[in-house]
Amino acid sequence: MKIKFLLMLTSLVFFLNACSKDDNDAVETLETPVANAPKDVTDNGFKAKWNYVSNSKTYLLDVSTTEDFASFVTNYNAKEVTDLNEVVAGLTGGTQYYYRVRAKTEAQISDYSNVISVVTTGSNGIPEDPTFLKVKVNKSANPFFVGMAIKASQLTNGTPYDVILRNEFSSISAEYEMKMDQISTASGVYNWTAADKIAAYGNANNINVHGHALVWHNAVPQWLKDFSGTDAEFAAEVKKYITDVVTHYAGKVKSWDVVNEAVDDNGGVMRNTIFLQRMGPNYVKDCFQWARNAAIAAGDTSLLLFYNDYATSTNIAKQDKVFTILEDLKTAKVIDGVGFQMHNTYLSPTKAQIETDLNRAVAKGLKIHVSELDIQVNQSNDISSFTNERRLAQKAKYKEMVKIYNAIPAANKYALTIWGMKDNESWIPYSTELNHPGNDWPLLYDSNFAVKSSHTGFLEGLD
Template sequence: MRIIKIKMGIAFFLVLTLLSCSKDGGSSSSDPVIVLGTPFASNASSITDNSFTANWVVVPEAESYLIDVSTSNNFSNFVTGYNALEKTGTTAEVMGLSPGVSYFYRVRAKQGNEVTNNSNIITVTTTGNQPEDPTYLKVKANALPNPFYVGVAVKANQLTDGSSYDAVLKNEFSSITAEYEMKMNPISTGSGSYSWDAADKIVNYGNDNGINVHGHALVWHNAVPDWLSNFSGTDAEFALEVKKYITDVVTRYAGKIKSWDVVNEAVDDNGNMRSTIFLQKMGANYIKDCYQWARDAANAAGDTNLLLFYNDYATSTNIPKQNKMFTIVDDLMTSNLIDGVGFQMHNTYLSPTKEQIETDINRAVALGLKIHVSELDIQVNQNNDITYLTEERSLAQKEKYKEIVKIYNALPDANKYALTVWGFKDNESWIPYSTDLNHPGNDWPLLYDNKFELKEAHTGFLEGLD
């Protein structure tokens, strides 16, 4: 114990000697090293439309602090005047900001030439509403004398608050359509048995964020659940199952979904009624029956404003198919069972022509129906002759998007409903390597590339709104 006490006494003496040398101006080589602590940033205060006060905890050894303020959380760009702005206190007034914008700040402590690492990052959103950016599709469409919905096809797993999809959707689009998850196959698990999770998420997301929801689709031959495909009851019982499904789905979403594609793609490529299980078991009148059940369900639920659409593809270039589709439409109109037509528009950069599109759409306009360009994408590699999106094809695609948007924008106000792009990013499109479409290779058919960066096609869409 005595030895330990002696050693502690010697250590204490050495410390006192060092401090004494420091006070008396002794050699700097014997001065103790002062380690600056990294500051801790705390929440902002006094937040207004154009300013806030940044705050941080004092670091005793610090002579001053350096504050950074940015509009990005990786500080890739700085608010003017706030890149390593030096302050002597523990607050900084950050001014000259925009309303309704999220900003980020961080702090470093400084003594002489020594500067610490960055503090934690604080996020602060100024009050007020940010002016809407006219380079966003829906913003420009909403500013038109006769605005219309700008839509996009979605998957339920994309609709997470704060995701890249969520940010793009809320900025750019005013309507959503389920790409697949609101068709019969994923919803109906048995007679009167349903899986609602994905459909509910899509509908609730739209309703919660003030975004229109278009229902797609109640009856489609490629989305028949196994239990119904293998149904062993009578044809009359089969029809009752279809009626029950339509009634239950329309009733569940009454007042939450503004429009439905009731029957999808009922005409084959030869211009005949497609030989589906619905036609085989329910007869030639099955389409009108489905629309009647949808209308009855909506009315019974108090939704007397529900819009019912027929939806199909390739009607601009396939005249027999176009004629048959309008035969169906005419028949539905005699019973007041249809409000609009969905023209899918899975086009290429070469086809259809402007005149073919206008002729097709104007047949529905002449009937007083709503027009939904329902599944728009534009292929640039339908013959698999390029391995990347060339500038030539990119510009051609831009012009085709511009053309279809201009055609739609020129429609009478009473006939406009929505123009929906079929997906977000090129690499998530259904087009590349599609066996259904007989598309042999890659393609880049949408408004955003694989990295979610805007393409010239997006500019073409905007220019079409001029």
């Protein structure tokens, strides 16, 4: 009798567990799939890919020509797929598409995955838009400066550089010649030649001049590196330099990057520079205060002061530290805006990452300068020539960046500056820090001064 009872009890427990398991399976929510970068991109198609979702029987694939999926490519509206990839065919060359995917069982459908952008190779037969950048920007509802990084040697009347600058751009930034080690030759001794030429060119051609940069750890003159005085005397030398430069260019340079790249790439802490070591953790605020005081003393009450840094869209610890500094400077009423360098690639940062970064500055009431924009297409050195696929992917990324910037409130707009004119003169292929010895084509003009698809993408971003 006891054995029968135990058998019945065991059966009952097994039955209840089975029912419980069935019930749990029934209510278990499908995970949202993750869509991956496409493979095998051609003129008329690509392979869409995504990650496996446990318990999913099939996947529903959407493909659209619009990021909001307001319409769908024929046959790709919730197309049911049993594999983890699908060859999308019958598309148009040189065209941007978007795809997303959902997981599905008999009874459930998951949320949508992330959205992946892909540009088919080839050409859609449309020539590059010849419209001048600043002309289109100035016709927009809330215009902003369109900037270019330049060298003094490029500013000779009648050269291709000169013609393009005057036609296309409303702002210039010195690529290197307004930094401390270029101007300051000894304590109180200055070489103004190149910087004066840049400022004079801008002023003569009604082009805004943005000063870059008063304090940067990679542009410290040797005499200051070797300075043997006390830390207080070192700070006094930095104050004197900032005061003299801001005074010299009062009314001629309309904005300055006061401090450049003060935050480390690792851990969200201050970069361990000579300025931090000798002036302490408040050195950034001190430099801004000295610049503000110098401008006011020179009668330049409209000078705009910016903090400038890079890689804050993807490095959240760095982003948080930068915004802690910005909050401190904002409270002290010594800052007007922030420069986001945006040395990006055709894959990164994402649209959402850039928007999050910029919107934090909008929320603080700061002006935004996309200050050093270029877009690498060969960051992994996996191509030896500028392919159609990368050309069009770069075009799409420039369009995305301009569209994001153009959408911010008018009060927060300042300038969007491209970091150089021609691909073959960009810093990117030659940078040892980027570990990027291969070719790249990151700008708006090729080596012959011809506009590229990236230039058209910039214009399309304004639509």
